Amino acid sequence: xQTLTDKQRKVLDFIxxxxxxxxxxxxxxxxxxLGFSSTGTVRDYLQALQQKGYLKRSKxxxxxxxxxxxxxxxxxxxxxxxxxxxLAYEDIEGHINPDDLFLGRLSQADxxxxxxxxxxxxxxxxxxxxxxxxxxxPHANNGDIVAxxxxxxxxxxxxxxxxxxxxxxxPANPAYQPIYKxxxxxxxxxxxxxxx
Amino acid sequence: xQTLTDKQRKVLDFIxxxxxxxxxxxxxxxxxxLGFSSTGTVRDYLQALQQKGYLKRSKxxxxxxxxxxxxxxxxxxxxxxxxxxxLAYEDIEGHINPDDLFLGRLSQADxxxxxxxxxxxxxxxxxxxxxxxxxxxPHANNGDIVAxxxxxxxxxxxxxxxxxxxxxxxPANPAYQPIYKxxxxxxxxxxxxxxx
DNA sequence: CTTTATACCACACATTTGTGTGGATGTCAA
DNA sequence: TTGACATCCACACAAATGTGTGGTATAAAG
Numbered sequence: 368x369q370t371l372t373d374k375q376r377k378v379l380d381f382i383x384x385x386x387x388x389x390x391x392x393x394x395x396x397x398x399x400x401l402g403f404s405s406t407g408t409v410r411d412y413l414q415a416l417q418q419k420g421y422l423k424r425s426k427x428x429x430x431x432x433x434x435x436x437x438x439x440x441x442x443x444x445x446x447x448x449x450x451x452x453x454l455a456y457e458d459i460e461g462h463i464n465p466d467d468l469f470l471g472r473l474s475q476a477d478x479x480x481x482x483x484x485x486x487x488x489x490x491x492x493x494x495x496x497x498x499x500x501x502x503x504x505p506h507a508n509n510g511d512i513v514a515x516x517x518x519x520x521x522x523x524x525x526x527x528x529x530x531x532x533x534x535x536x537x538p539a540n541p542a543y544q545p546i547y548k549x550x551x552x553x554x555x556x557x558x559x560x561x562x563x
Numbered sequence: 564x565q566t567l568t569d570k571q572r573k574v575l576d577f578i579x580x581x582x583x584x585x586x587x588x589x590x591x592x593x594x595x596x597l598g599f600s601s602t603g604t605v606r607d608y609l610q611a612l613q614q615k616g617y618l619k620r621s622k623x624x625x626x627x628x629x630x631x632x633x634x635x636x637x638x639x640x641x642x643x644x645x646x647x648x649x650l651a652y653e654d655i656e657g658h659i660n661p662d663d664l665f666l667g668r669l670s671q672a673d674x675x676x677x678x679x680x681x682x683x684x685x686x687x688x689x690x691x692x693x694x695x696x697x698x699x700x701p702h703a704n705n706g707d708i709v710a711x712x713x714x715x716x717x718x719x720x721x722x723x724x725x726x727x728x729x730x731x732x733x734p735a736n737p738a739y740q741p742i743y744k745x746x747x748x749x750x751x752x753x754x755x756x757x758x759x
Numbered sequence: 760c761t762t763t764a765t766a767c768c769a770c771a772c773a774t775t776t777g778t779g780t781g782g783a784t785g786t787c788a789a
Numbered sequence: 790t791t792g793a794c795a796t797c798c799a800c801a802c803a804a805a806t807g808t809g810t811g812g813t814a815t816a817a818a819g
Contacts, residue, residue: 393775393776393777394776394777394778395775395776395777406776406777406778407778407779407780407781410777410778410779426777426778427776427777427778428777429775429776429777430776
Protein backbone atom coordinates (compact mmCIF):
# COMPACT_ATOMS: atom_id res chain seq x y z
CA UNK A 368 0.00 0.00 0.00
CA GLN A 369 1.35 3.39 -1.00
CA THR A 370 2.03 5.99 1.65
CA LEU A 371 -0.34 8.83 2.32
CA THR A 372 0.31 12.49 2.94
CA ASP A 373 -0.76 13.95 6.27
CA LYS A 374 -3.83 15.57 4.79
CA GLN A 375 -4.82 12.49 2.88
CA ARG A 376 -4.59 10.53 6.09
CA LYS A 377 -6.83 13.03 7.82
CA VAL A 378 -9.44 12.64 5.14
CA LEU A 379 -9.17 8.87 5.37
CA ASP A 380 -9.42 8.96 9.16
CA PHE A 381 -12.59 11.00 8.97
CA ILE A 382 -14.14 8.61 6.48
CA UNK A 383 -13.09 5.67 8.62
CA UNK A 384 -14.67 7.13 11.75
CA UNK A 385 -17.90 7.83 9.93
CA UNK A 386 -18.05 4.35 8.50
CA UNK A 387 -17.46 3.00 11.98
CA UNK A 388 -20.60 4.90 12.95
CA UNK A 389 -22.47 3.20 10.12
CA UNK A 390 -22.91 6.21 7.89
CA UNK A 391 -20.23 7.04 5.34
CA UNK A 392 -19.96 10.77 4.66
CA UNK A 393 -21.05 12.66 1.57
CA UNK A 394 -18.53 14.68 -0.38
CA UNK A 395 -19.86 17.90 1.11
CA UNK A 396 -19.73 16.50 4.64
CA UNK A 397 -16.07 15.74 4.12
CA UNK A 398 -15.51 19.25 2.79
CA UNK A 399 -17.23 20.78 5.83
CA UNK A 400 -15.27 18.64 8.28
CA LEU A 401 -11.89 19.30 6.68
CA GLY A 402 -12.59 22.97 6.02
CA PHE A 403 -12.74 22.85 2.23
CA SER A 404 -15.02 25.22 0.42
CA SER A 405 -15.16 23.25 -2.79
CA THR A 406 -16.50 19.80 -3.54
CA GLY A 407 -13.85 19.50 -6.21
CA THR A 408 -11.16 19.43 -3.53
CA VAL A 409 -12.75 16.44 -1.89
CA ARG A 410 -13.08 14.71 -5.21
CA ASP A 411 -9.35 15.14 -5.72
CA TYR A 412 -8.68 13.52 -2.35
CA LEU A 413 -11.03 10.64 -2.97
CA GLN A 414 -9.39 10.09 -6.32
CA ALA A 415 -5.95 10.03 -4.73
CA LEU A 416 -7.07 7.67 -1.97
CA GLN A 417 -8.72 5.42 -4.50
CA GLN A 418 -5.66 5.37 -6.72
CA LYS A 419 -3.48 4.46 -3.76
CA GLY A 420 -5.77 1.60 -2.99
CA TYR A 421 -7.29 2.74 0.28
CA LEU A 422 -10.90 2.90 -0.80
CA LYS A 423 -13.39 1.98 -3.49
CA ARG A 424 -16.33 3.99 -4.72
CA SER A 425 -19.54 3.13 -6.52
CA LYS A 426 -20.08 6.10 -8.73
CA UNK A 427 -23.19 8.25 -8.67
CA UNK A 428 -24.27 6.63 -5.42
CA UNK A 429 -24.46 8.84 -2.38
CA UNK A 430 -22.13 7.96 0.49
CA UNK A 431 -20.89 4.91 -1.40
CA UNK A 432 -17.38 4.89 -0.01
CA UNK A 433 -15.95 1.49 0.86
CA UNK A 434 -12.68 1.00 2.65
CA UNK A 435 -10.30 -1.56 1.25
CA UNK A 436 -8.63 -2.39 4.53
CA UNK A 437 -11.06 -3.66 7.12
CA UNK A 438 -11.83 -0.70 9.30
CA UNK A 439 -11.72 -2.86 12.38
CA UNK A 440 -9.19 -5.45 11.39
CA UNK A 441 -6.67 -6.18 14.11
CA UNK A 442 -3.23 -7.43 13.15
CA UNK A 443 -2.10 -10.80 14.48
CA UNK A 444 1.58 -10.58 15.29
CA UNK A 445 4.25 -13.05 16.21
CA UNK A 446 7.38 -11.00 16.66
CA UNK A 447 7.92 -7.36 17.45
CA UNK A 448 10.89 -5.17 16.64
CA UNK A 449 12.76 -4.83 19.90
CA UNK A 450 13.25 -1.53 21.62
CA UNK A 451 10.49 0.00 19.60
CA UNK A 452 8.05 1.81 21.84
CA UNK A 453 5.60 2.35 19.00
CA LEU A 454 5.17 -1.38 18.56
CA ALA A 455 5.83 -1.34 14.86
CA TYR A 456 4.93 -4.84 13.94
CA GLU A 457 7.67 -6.99 12.55
CA ASP A 458 5.75 -10.04 11.55
CA ILE A 459 2.08 -9.69 10.84
CA GLU A 460 0.54 -13.13 10.43
CA GLY A 461 -2.86 -11.89 9.39
CA HIS A 462 -5.82 -9.91 10.55
CA ILE A 463 -8.96 -10.68 12.47
CA ASN A 464 -12.12 -8.84 11.70
CA PRO A 465 -14.73 -8.68 14.44
CA ASP A 466 -17.49 -8.61 11.87
CA ASP A 467 -16.88 -11.99 10.35
CA LEU A 468 -15.40 -13.47 13.45
CA PHE A 469 -18.35 -15.59 14.41
CA LEU A 470 -20.39 -15.11 11.33
CA GLY A 471 -17.98 -16.02 8.61
CA ARG A 472 -20.47 -16.13 5.80
CA LEU A 473 -23.36 -16.98 8.06
CA SER A 474 -26.40 -14.84 8.52
CA GLN A 475 -27.02 -13.43 11.95
CA ALA A 476 -30.15 -15.52 12.22
CA ASP A 477 -28.13 -18.72 12.03
CA UNK A 478 -26.07 -17.98 15.09
CA UNK A 479 -26.55 -17.62 18.81
CA UNK A 480 -24.40 -17.65 21.89
CA UNK A 481 -24.32 -19.61 25.11
CA UNK A 482 -22.57 -18.65 28.29
CA UNK A 483 -20.66 -21.66 29.54
CA UNK A 484 -21.59 -22.85 33.02
CA UNK A 485 -19.42 -25.24 34.95
CA UNK A 486 -16.17 -26.99 34.30
CA UNK A 487 -17.24 -30.06 32.36
CA UNK A 488 -15.19 -28.96 29.35
CA UNK A 489 -12.06 -27.50 30.95
CA UNK A 490 -9.85 -30.14 29.36
CA UNK A 491 -10.94 -28.74 26.00
CA UNK A 492 -9.95 -25.27 27.13
CA UNK A 493 -13.53 -24.16 27.66
CA UNK A 494 -13.87 -22.45 31.01
CA UNK A 495 -16.74 -21.38 33.21
CA UNK A 496 -18.03 -18.06 31.94
CA UNK A 497 -16.75 -18.39 28.39
CA UNK A 498 -19.08 -17.39 25.61
CA UNK A 499 -19.69 -20.06 23.01
CA UNK A 500 -20.86 -19.01 19.57
CA UNK A 501 -23.10 -21.69 18.14
CA UNK A 502 -24.19 -22.24 14.58
CA UNK A 503 -27.71 -23.59 14.49
CA UNK A 504 -27.91 -27.07 13.02
CA PRO A 505 -29.68 -30.25 14.12
CA HIS A 506 -26.82 -32.60 13.28
CA ALA A 507 -23.08 -32.78 13.82
CA ASN A 508 -20.23 -35.14 13.22
CA ASN A 509 -18.52 -37.49 15.62
CA GLY A 510 -16.19 -35.47 17.81
CA ASP A 511 -17.76 -32.08 17.19
CA ILE A 512 -18.45 -29.94 20.20
CA VAL A 513 -22.15 -29.19 20.14
CA ALA A 514 -24.77 -27.27 22.03
CA UNK A 515 -27.42 -29.74 23.10
CA UNK A 516 -30.83 -29.32 24.62
CA UNK A 517 -31.48 -31.56 27.60
CA UNK A 518 -34.76 -32.73 29.05
CA UNK A 519 -35.06 -29.83 31.44
CA UNK A 520 -34.64 -27.27 28.62
CA UNK A 521 -31.10 -26.59 29.75
CA UNK A 522 -28.54 -25.91 27.06
CA UNK A 523 -25.21 -27.63 27.54
CA UNK A 524 -21.93 -27.77 25.68
CA UNK A 525 -20.42 -31.20 25.16
CA UNK A 526 -18.54 -33.26 22.65
CA UNK A 527 -20.82 -35.36 20.46
CA UNK A 528 -19.76 -38.97 20.03
CA UNK A 529 -21.10 -41.97 18.20
CA UNK A 530 -20.47 -45.50 19.41
CA UNK A 531 -22.25 -48.53 18.09
CA UNK A 532 -24.95 -46.47 16.41
CA UNK A 533 -25.65 -44.62 19.64
CA UNK A 534 -25.07 -40.92 20.04
CA UNK A 535 -24.01 -39.54 23.39
CA UNK A 536 -22.52 -36.39 24.88
CA UNK A 537 -19.04 -36.66 26.29
CA PRO A 538 -17.65 -34.09 28.72
CA ALA A 539 -14.00 -33.24 28.26
CA ASN A 540 -13.53 -33.47 32.00
CA PRO A 541 -13.23 -37.15 33.02
CA ALA A 542 -14.75 -36.33 36.39
CA TYR A 543 -18.09 -35.98 34.60
CA GLN A 544 -20.23 -38.76 33.20
CA PRO A 545 -21.27 -38.98 29.55
CA ILE A 546 -24.90 -38.21 28.83
CA TYR A 547 -26.96 -40.87 27.11
CA LYS A 548 -30.35 -39.55 28.15
CA UNK A 549 -32.72 -37.75 25.84
CA UNK A 550 -31.03 -34.83 24.20
CA UNK A 551 -31.15 -33.05 20.89
CA UNK A 552 -28.35 -31.28 19.09
CA UNK A 553 -29.27 -27.69 18.37
CA UNK A 554 -26.00 -26.38 17.03
CA UNK A 555 -22.30 -26.74 16.58
CA UNK A 556 -19.60 -24.77 18.32
CA UNK A 557 -17.78 -22.43 15.97
CA UNK A 558 -16.09 -19.97 18.29
CA UNK A 559 -15.11 -19.56 21.91
CA UNK A 560 -14.71 -16.11 23.40
CA UNK A 561 -13.37 -15.23 26.82
CA UNK A 562 -13.21 -11.72 28.19
CA UNK A 563 -10.82 -10.77 30.96
CA UNK B 564 -40.00 -3.84 22.18
CA GLN B 565 -43.24 -4.10 20.27
CA THR B 566 -43.81 -6.93 17.85
CA LEU B 567 -43.45 -6.47 14.13
CA THR B 568 -45.58 -7.70 11.30
CA ASP B 569 -44.02 -10.02 8.75
CA LYS B 570 -43.61 -7.27 6.20
CA GLN B 571 -42.21 -4.85 8.71
CA ARG B 572 -39.65 -7.47 9.67
CA LYS B 573 -38.71 -7.92 6.04
CA VAL B 574 -38.09 -4.21 5.70
CA LEU B 575 -36.06 -4.20 8.90
CA ASP B 576 -34.04 -7.22 7.79
CA PHE B 577 -33.15 -5.54 4.54
CA ILE B 578 -32.05 -2.39 6.33
CA UNK B 579 -30.06 -4.46 8.79
CA UNK B 580 -28.23 -6.33 6.05
CA UNK B 581 -27.40 -3.12 4.26
CA UNK B 582 -26.08 -1.51 7.43
CA UNK B 583 -23.98 -4.62 7.99
CA UNK B 584 -22.45 -3.89 4.60
CA UNK B 585 -21.69 -0.35 5.73
CA UNK B 586 -24.17 1.48 3.56
CA UNK B 587 -27.69 2.05 4.83
CA UNK B 588 -30.28 2.10 2.03
CA UNK B 589 -32.13 5.09 0.64
CA UNK B 590 -35.90 5.16 0.69
CA UNK B 591 -36.03 4.33 -2.99
CA UNK B 592 -33.60 1.46 -2.61
CA UNK B 593 -35.89 -0.03 0.01
CA UNK B 594 -38.85 0.43 -2.30
CA UNK B 595 -37.05 -1.31 -5.15
CA UNK B 596 -35.95 -4.23 -2.97
CA LEU B 597 -39.36 -4.80 -1.42
CA GLY B 598 -41.24 -4.20 -4.65
CA PHE B 599 -43.00 -0.96 -3.72
CA SER B 600 -43.69 1.57 -6.42
CA SER B 601 -44.09 4.52 -4.08
CA THR B 602 -41.66 6.19 -1.74
CA GLY B 603 -44.58 7.00 0.50
CA THR B 604 -45.01 3.32 1.27
CA VAL B 605 -41.47 3.08 2.54
CA ARG B 606 -41.94 6.20 4.62
CA ASP B 607 -44.94 4.56 6.28
CA TYR B 608 -42.82 1.53 7.15
CA LEU B 609 -39.97 3.60 8.48
CA GLN B 610 -42.44 5.55 10.58
CA ALA B 611 -43.91 2.35 11.98
CA LEU B 612 -40.48 0.89 12.72
CA GLN B 613 -39.42 4.13 14.35
CA GLN B 614 -42.54 4.29 16.48
CA LYS B 615 -42.01 0.72 17.62
CA GLY B 616 -38.49 1.62 18.63
CA TYR B 617 -36.47 -0.40 16.14
CA LEU B 618 -34.71 2.48 14.44
CA LYS B 619 -33.92 6.15 14.58
CA ARG B 620 -33.67 8.59 11.71
CA SER B 621 -31.95 11.92 11.19
CA LYS B 622 -34.32 13.79 8.96
CA UNK B 623 -33.41 15.23 5.60
CA UNK B 624 -30.18 13.26 5.61
CA UNK B 625 -29.73 10.61 2.98
CA UNK B 626 -29.38 7.03 4.23
CA UNK B 627 -29.47 8.24 7.85
CA UNK B 628 -31.10 5.16 9.31
CA UNK B 629 -29.74 3.99 12.65
CA UNK B 630 -30.76 0.75 14.28
CA UNK B 631 -31.64 0.84 17.95
CA UNK B 632 -30.63 -2.74 18.64
CA UNK B 633 -27.06 -3.55 17.76
CA UNK B 634 -27.10 -4.66 14.18
CA UNK B 635 -24.80 -7.56 14.93
CA UNK B 636 -25.73 -8.35 18.50
CA UNK B 637 -25.99 -12.03 19.14
CA UNK B 638 -28.23 -13.21 21.94
CA UNK B 639 -26.69 -15.17 24.81
CA UNK B 640 -29.12 -17.85 25.87
CA UNK B 641 -29.38 -20.23 28.79
CA UNK B 642 -32.56 -22.13 28.21
CA UNK B 643 -34.58 -22.88 25.11
CA UNK B 644 -38.24 -23.65 24.80
CA UNK B 645 -38.40 -27.38 24.20
CA UNK B 646 -39.74 -28.88 21.03
CA UNK B 647 -39.42 -25.59 19.26
CA UNK B 648 -37.63 -26.06 15.97
CA UNK B 649 -37.40 -22.31 15.42
CA LEU B 650 -35.27 -21.91 18.53
CA ALA B 651 -37.39 -19.18 20.03
CA TYR B 652 -35.24 -18.16 22.91
CA GLU B 653 -36.70 -18.63 26.33
CA ASP B 654 -34.08 -16.94 28.46
CA ILE B 655 -31.89 -14.34 26.87
CA GLU B 656 -29.09 -13.41 29.24
CA GLY B 657 -27.73 -10.60 27.14
CA HIS B 658 -26.13 -9.81 23.85
CA ILE B 659 -22.60 -9.75 22.53
CA ASN B 660 -21.62 -7.27 19.93
CA PRO B 661 -18.63 -8.11 17.75
CA ASP B 662 -17.78 -4.47 17.40
CA ASP B 663 -17.04 -3.77 21.04
CA LEU B 664 -15.97 -7.27 21.80
CA PHE B 665 -12.29 -6.59 21.98
CA LEU B 666 -12.36 -2.89 21.76
CA GLY B 667 -14.80 -1.95 24.45
CA ARG B 668 -14.11 1.72 24.43
CA LEU B 669 -10.59 1.33 23.15
CA SER B 670 -9.36 2.72 19.91
CA GLN B 671 -8.23 0.29 17.27
CA ALA B 672 -4.70 1.61 17.60
CA ASP B 673 -4.51 0.46 21.22
CA UNK B 674 -5.09 -3.18 20.41
CA UNK B 675 -3.37 -5.99 18.63
CA UNK B 676 -3.61 -9.75 18.51
CA UNK B 677 -1.23 -12.64 19.10
CA UNK B 678 -1.68 -16.20 17.96
CA UNK B 679 -0.89 -18.47 20.85
CA UNK B 680 1.88 -20.97 20.27
CA UNK B 681 2.44 -23.90 22.54
CA UNK B 682 0.73 -25.23 25.60
CA UNK B 683 2.34 -23.24 28.38
CA UNK B 684 -1.00 -21.74 29.37
CA UNK B 685 -3.39 -24.67 28.93
CA UNK B 686 -4.24 -24.73 32.61
CA UNK B 687 -5.62 -21.23 32.14
CA UNK B 688 -7.75 -22.47 29.26
CA UNK B 689 -5.52 -20.90 26.63
CA UNK B 690 -4.77 -23.41 23.92
CA UNK B 691 -2.34 -23.63 21.05
CA UNK B 692 -3.74 -21.65 18.14
CA UNK B 693 -5.98 -19.40 20.18
CA UNK B 694 -6.02 -15.73 19.30
CA UNK B 695 -5.25 -13.40 22.18
CA UNK B 696 -6.43 -9.81 21.96
CA UNK B 697 -3.95 -7.57 23.73
CA UNK B 698 -4.38 -4.05 24.95
CA UNK B 699 -1.12 -2.17 24.60
CA UNK B 700 0.29 -1.07 27.94
CA PRO B 701 3.77 -1.23 29.46
CA HIS B 702 2.62 -2.23 32.95
CA ALA B 703 0.24 -4.71 34.50
CA ASN B 704 -0.82 -5.90 37.92
CA ASN B 705 0.22 -9.00 39.80
CA GLY B 706 -1.63 -11.96 38.35
CA ASP B 707 -2.60 -10.35 35.05
CA ILE B 708 -1.98 -12.37 31.94
CA VAL B 709 0.27 -10.28 29.74
CA ALA B 710 1.93 -10.30 26.37
CA UNK B 711 5.65 -9.96 26.95
CA UNK B 712 8.53 -9.36 24.62
CA UNK B 713 11.49 -11.66 25.20
CA UNK B 714 15.12 -11.16 24.29
CA UNK B 715 14.77 -12.83 20.91
CA UNK B 716 11.90 -10.54 19.92
CA UNK B 717 9.43 -13.34 20.46
CA UNK B 718 6.08 -12.40 21.92
CA UNK B 719 4.79 -14.72 24.61
CA UNK B 720 1.69 -14.95 26.74
CA UNK B 721 2.23 -15.56 30.45
CA UNK B 722 0.92 -14.61 33.83
CA UNK B 723 2.80 -11.68 35.36
CA UNK B 724 3.79 -12.14 38.99
CA UNK B 725 5.62 -10.07 41.56
CA UNK B 726 7.57 -11.68 44.35
CA UNK B 727 9.98 -9.82 46.59
CA UNK B 728 10.11 -6.80 44.30
CA UNK B 729 10.97 -9.01 41.35
CA UNK B 730 8.71 -9.42 38.36
CA UNK B 731 8.60 -12.70 36.50
CA UNK B 732 6.46 -14.53 34.00
CA UNK B 733 4.67 -17.60 35.22
CA PRO B 734 3.29 -20.23 32.83
CA ALA B 735 -0.03 -21.76 33.86
CA ASN B 736 1.36 -25.17 32.94
CA PRO B 737 3.56 -26.45 35.81
CA ALA B 738 5.67 -28.39 33.30
CA TYR B 739 7.13 -25.06 32.21
CA GLN B 740 9.58 -22.92 34.12
CA PRO B 741 8.89 -19.31 35.12
CA ILE B 742 10.82 -16.70 33.16
CA TYR B 743 13.03 -14.33 35.10
CA LYS B 744 15.23 -13.28 32.22
CA UNK B 745 14.97 -9.97 30.48
CA UNK B 746 11.48 -9.29 29.29
CA UNK B 747 9.21 -6.31 28.86
CA UNK B 748 5.45 -6.18 29.20
CA UNK B 749 3.88 -4.85 26.05
CA UNK B 750 0.23 -5.40 26.80
CA UNK B 751 -2.45 -7.04 28.85
CA UNK B 752 -4.74 -9.84 27.74
CA UNK B 753 -8.33 -8.69 27.37
CA UNK B 754 -9.93 -11.37 25.22
CA UNK B 755 -9.30 -14.92 24.06
CA UNK B 756 -10.83 -16.15 20.83
CA UNK B 757 -10.83 -19.68 19.50
CA UNK B 758 -12.26 -20.69 16.16
CA UNK B 759 -13.33 -24.26 15.44
C1' DC C 760 -70.37 2.39 12.84
C1' DT C 761 -66.28 4.68 13.82
C1' DT C 762 -61.59 4.55 14.86
C1' DT C 763 -57.05 2.75 14.47
C1' DA C 764 -53.44 0.35 12.35
C1' DT C 765 -51.64 -1.82 8.33
C1' DA C 766 -50.57 -1.75 3.55
C1' DC C 767 -50.26 0.19 -0.46
C1' DC C 768 -50.42 4.05 -4.62
C1' DA C 769 -49.36 8.61 -7.47
C1' DC C 770 -47.13 12.81 -7.90
C1' DA C 771 -44.97 17.20 -6.85
C1' DC C 772 -41.14 19.85 -4.83
C1' DA C 773 -37.12 21.51 -2.49
C1' DT C 774 -32.59 19.81 -1.12
C1' DT C 775 -28.94 17.05 -1.25
C1' DT C 776 -25.48 15.02 -3.76
C1' DG C 777 -22.12 13.40 -7.33
C1' DT C 778 -19.97 15.00 -11.25
C1' DG C 779 -17.99 18.06 -14.74
C1' DT C 780 -15.51 22.19 -16.27
C1' DG C 781 -12.04 25.38 -15.64
C1' DG C 782 -8.93 27.36 -13.00
C1' DA C 783 -4.76 28.65 -9.36
C1' DT C 784 -0.47 27.79 -6.41
C1' DG C 785 3.47 25.32 -4.79
C1' DT C 786 6.89 21.44 -4.62
C1' DC C 787 9.96 18.23 -6.36
C1' DA C 788 12.27 15.39 -9.60
C1' DA C 789 13.95 14.89 -14.47
C1' DT D 790 11.97 24.18 -17.96
C1' DT D 791 8.75 20.71 -18.10
C1' DG D 792 5.84 17.54 -15.98
C1' DA D 793 3.80 15.12 -12.35
C1' DC D 794 1.59 15.57 -8.10
C1' DA D 795 -0.57 17.58 -4.19
C1' DT D 796 -3.57 21.12 -2.65
C1' DC D 797 -6.94 24.18 -3.08
C1' DC D 798 -11.02 27.28 -5.44
C1' DA D 799 -15.71 28.66 -7.94
C1' DC D 800 -19.67 27.38 -10.25
C1' DA D 801 -23.03 24.81 -12.94
C1' DC D 802 -26.10 20.88 -13.72
C1' DA D 803 -28.42 16.54 -13.71
C1' DA D 804 -29.63 12.92 -10.86
C1' DA D 805 -30.62 11.17 -6.42
C1' DT D 806 -33.13 11.80 -2.35
C1' DG D 807 -36.30 13.04 1.64
C1' DT D 808 -40.60 14.97 2.36
C1' DG D 809 -45.42 16.52 1.72
C1' DT D 810 -50.10 16.02 0.00
C1' DG D 811 -53.80 13.21 -0.98
C1' DG D 812 -55.60 9.15 -2.13
C1' DT D 813 -57.64 3.59 -1.79
C1' DA D 814 -58.40 -0.77 0.60
C1' DT D 815 -58.61 -4.19 4.36
C1' DA D 816 -58.92 -5.93 8.97
C1' DA D 817 -59.32 -5.61 13.88
C1' DA D 818 -60.97 -3.18 17.97
C1' DG D 819 -64.13 -0.15 20.46
